[in-house]
Amino acid sequence: KQEVTQIPAALSVPEGENLVLNCSFTDSAIYNLQWFRQDPGKGLTSLLLIQSSQREQTSGRLNASLDKSSGRSTLYIAASQPGDSATYLCAVFKAAGNKLTFGGGTRVLVKP
Amino acid sequence: NAGVTQTPKFRILKIGQSMTLQCTQDMNHNYMYWYRQDPGMGLKLIYYSVGAGITDKGEVPNGYNVSRSTTEDFPLRLELAAPSQTSVYFCASKATANTEAFFGQGTRLTVV
Numbered sequence: 289k290q291e292v293t294q295i296p297a298a299l300s301v302p303e304g305e306n307l308v309l310n311c312s313f314t315d316s317a318i319y320n321l322q323w324f325r326q327d328p329g330k331g332l333t334s335l336l337l338i339q340s341s342q343r344e345q346t347s348g349r350l351n352a353s354l355d356k357s358s359g360r361s362t363l364y365i366a367a368s369q370p371g372d373s374a375t376y377l378c379a380v381f382k383a384a385g386n387k388l389t390f391g392g393g394t395r396v397l398v399k400p
Numbered sequence: 401n402a403g404v405t406q407t408p409k410f411r412i413l414k415i416g417q418s419m420t421l422q423c424t425q426d427m428n429h430n431y432m433y434w435y436r437q438d439p440g441m442g443l444k445l446i447y448y449s450v451g452a453g454i455t456d457k458g459e460v461p462n463g464y465n466v467s468r469s470t471t472e473d474f475p476l477r478l479e480l481a482a483p484s485q486t487s488v489y490f491c492a493s494k495a496t497a498n499t500e501a502f503f504g505q506g507t508r509l510t511v512v
Contacts, residue, residue, distance in 0.1 A: 330506075337500040387448065
């Protein structure tokens, strides 16, 4: 069974600091990994999708890396802003079984 | 472009009542998923489907049923509602194994 873990569960940083969010998974036979953002009381917004054959994916201030062999992905957010305050979730897709499995999320607070 | 649409947005049910949560996507996606999210937690998979006529159980299927008679629609049925089913329910879809998943805005359900 695929287990996905995000540590820490919560993180508080001053504005301007870089954010580093971690995601680990137990079964390395994944097809891809997706990072999402969730604002309080809202749905999930897709940030980045990284395929198993890729090492990293970038979009603006966001960069996601993937090390499939060690079962880890990291989301970097450069020069954080108060508007980056949200919960960030990672999800892994395993083609065998077609399940999309989520981690518990990291709640981020960026202080002005 | 509507994406993934969930109805209703909010609902209060009495114990023992039944209801259907609706999910529709207009992107011709094959894969569809139902999750529940309890306060402060990640998403748990209830049921999923890889195409019309095909459904499968996720982690927490007890107390729920689904059907997938068309590509667009994936309704979730709650029979005999219980307080433990109080949660926020999210529907998601993705086109193929190597594409990103998109989420609806959620249905907040309270069982009293």
